[in-house]
Amino acid sequence: MTPVLVTHPGLQHSHQLALALHERSLLQSFWSGVPVAARGEPAPWWMPEQYRQKIRTVDIPRALRRHPARFQIAMRASQKFHWGGPGLDGAHRIFHWFDAWAARQILKHRPKVVVAYENAAYHSFQAARSIGARCVLDAAAFHHQAAKELFGGFDTPYTPEINRRKDEEVRLADLILTCSPLAAESYVSNGVAADKLRPVLLGAEPPADIPAWQPGPGAPRFVFAGTLCHRKAVDVIVEAFRRLHAEGLRYDLEFMGGVADPALLAAVEATPDARHRANAPQQTLYAVLSQADCLLLPSRSDSFGMVVAEAMACGTPAIVSTQTGAKAMIENHPGAGWIVEPEVDSLYATARRLIEEPGLLRAARPAALRAGQTFSWASYRDRAGQLIEEFVR
Template sequence: MRTVHVVVPADIDDPARPSGGNAYDRRVCRALPAVGRTVRETAVPGDWPEPGQEARAALLRCLESVPDGADVLLDGLVACAAPDVLAAHARRLRLVVLVHLPLGDEVGLPPAVAADRAARERAALRHAAAVVATSSWTAHRLAEAHGIGADRVHVAAPGVEPAPLAAAEESGTRLLCVGSITPTKGQDLLVEALARIPDRSWTCRLVGPVVRDPAHVATVRELLERHGLDDRVEICGPHTGPALDAVYATTDLLVLPSRAESYGMVVTEALARGIPVLAAAVHGVPETLGRAPDGAVPGLLVPPADVDALAAALRSWLDEPGLRRAARVAARLRRDTLFGWEVTARCLSDALA
């Protein structure tokens, strides 16, 4: 088997900071051996994508330790933050960069920071033998933003683990939002929308890290207090593994109000359990939600950052039993069309080849 050296952020397994990118990295590292790749993983410490000198030095040492001509798969948070480090080894190694979300597209960045991150990403990708994106949208975005030839950009969409069907309640009142509490994920929009729903017995859980953007977490808490929703909306913190499985098992509707989303792994996690999804139709999300074999949409899509549309969709979900039944049927049919991580690993292996 040919060896691939995989370089990931050191927080890949930090229970306080789970993310779609980290979950993707961990799962493909586990899946690559089944498609003929021996994995040698290095977790590089640092505050990526804004590394200090020690982090940059750690990345340099990591690449220096890799033998000439080897394949190196680097997470984009690390690779795109330090293009000069990549440049020092671009001729000696076959560098492949995995991009989850373009660095400059994170919501809430000051314009100067976003421009600097985009410029570093552009420079880093020029040193890559190939670029792997996690969705078709991301691939097009990278090609457009950085002028990368189509022959150098490959897509390896996330797989999903098989899961048991969730036990739906007819009323559909158990709502769930999964993702880091940040402006990008849009929990503030969801709270504003929920505040416009007439009093019912619905509840909503916000599951995800609260350490990435403390100011935004404070904003969400203030909104909950202002609208008197503290007893209806729970900020649960991060959940992974069996704890997250247990949350999904008691959910009727996943809500994804993101302002930016390259793929939306939580969408397929919900669909794998037959749970319909209400999502902002942003970037790669419509592709991820997809359709059932009969053409039905397994949930609802609304315009991004539109509180009125989100509130109207939530009212429809809660008020219309026929809509809920149809969405559940479509979600269960869509569940049967999802693919696993072995497909993702095969796409990655092809890109490395």
Template structure:
């Protein structure tokens, strides 16, 4: 298959698919990009540097509309069904559209490409699952999401079908790659492609933070992100008289909503931040803390390092591969609340030592740019196209 073959990218939401589409478009390999966001809004407010040709972008506005309808009208426990049904409808739409679309390789995303891959196989196209999460079927997986048994069965069935139809899998980290290998997917057909950050936006501030230590958490406040363990550790610090503070930036959901209602000493829940406000939050923090039970990569780690902010992560965060112990941050066992509390306490007692780590953090982020990701992912796609195995 030619290295200049045409690649279709189809995502029911967006995630990092826009970056993949942009990278492929730059080298003349993108056939079309189908994305489950409103077309007008996506093109009017593209991610920085992403200027895809309008004729190659197909927006599907009803996909996010269905998700929002569930969020606003359905009981909270039915919210995950909105995501699932939206992705399944996108998949059906994409499979039908593929019949009249020329492509040599079809890139799909979890829960949104089972029928698309089936249609691709019927046309003789290769299939690539660009997996944003660890493998659902990893026998060593510790974290299991809380969802209704019926929804869990439906999700698992779709993911099994997608994996069975995938010729290749891309993951965001080596940790995620290993989860697919343990689940039985052939090792030679799983490739780790590290994500990146916008180093033009996320960069170190002019000076260093001063005063009491400021911890930062960025992300949705769901159980999987370890927010309970983090807030509990902060409570212990405050009870001992510490003036350290934790800022929680992101959608206040699930465990975070419960903790915010109950009142968390030393913790400020700000809600989501974007643009310059988010950059300023990273720059003002002494440490980013991401104590996830499971995170395929953890883009916030790359963003924090780019701002010169050290990080505390767990060994179940894919971006831990880019953390140098004691130099740019620390890696703790996932779920070890005592280890997390001890590390926060040490950092609180040694503010100058953690602030001295900032130059090393900024330097370490040089390989985590989106430009570097684009080079890696294009090379990986070309490698897939040159692989004769099906």
């Protein structure tokens, strides 16, 4: 079979695609900046204990993997000392450094197909083209122009270079994978040929010992899991639920995740019957999701929204926005959740209905579980593996 290289400066879902190819005897190598381990394999000796606990177990033989430590060390240093410029510029520069390293290795190992990830494929694809290899771009986000139109934000002096590289990656790619049909549409609307794009929804698999959902004795339990930021519409959630409280409606509201905007944390903490929990291990996240009555993710811009798949894998329905790629899970499984506009009135109206008629939340659980089973990691590997196999043939 044709050997395929998968390369990623971090991890995201690249290990699942690499495993899918290994299961089909298509994987030549998997290079990632974040290490993974096969079952029974010890974590890298140099990794601090808090990170060892988070390492993903993936049954790809060690001989097929490379995890150069210098890129993660540089990433941690960049985050601590703000190296590389404002915002995420430091991370982008490290991704570009990894890309240049991977390109040199590609010239040496000469794979037939290179799968690289958005913002770390510019040099890799140039090297691949020079040896006659084909290029697959796995684009985890919206097209950069669509994202700017949806979310706004500000440019740094390095932003034009980031976007120039992204545009060239798209041009060089023979095939582009996106996380959802919504994300694929963002590329088509910015001039990318539709026949070059293939949306492949991601998946999730909860740990085997996650407890089954138990109906609570009190008010409906809503949970948001993700970074407290404007893009995730945390302000919309806060305003909608403050309005519900002012009308005397009861709910339990939990936020889990990191904090990008301290003002949003203060707003959460000032919201009646709401609380915040910092980032927690994935086991804890699944435990919380499994006992929630409903997940909230009314994002203003989200190419997929992994937590939706994680919630539905537990049978927990979700409220998502029209700008959240994971809405495709609900479109494929009507009844698994509710799709709203990413604004206060729309979320308020849907949440109010569910609080007043909690039986709707219970009735949605079987459809949510079916959606979670359809979009598991095993299902993703089947779909992505078949797609790449057809491509290389």
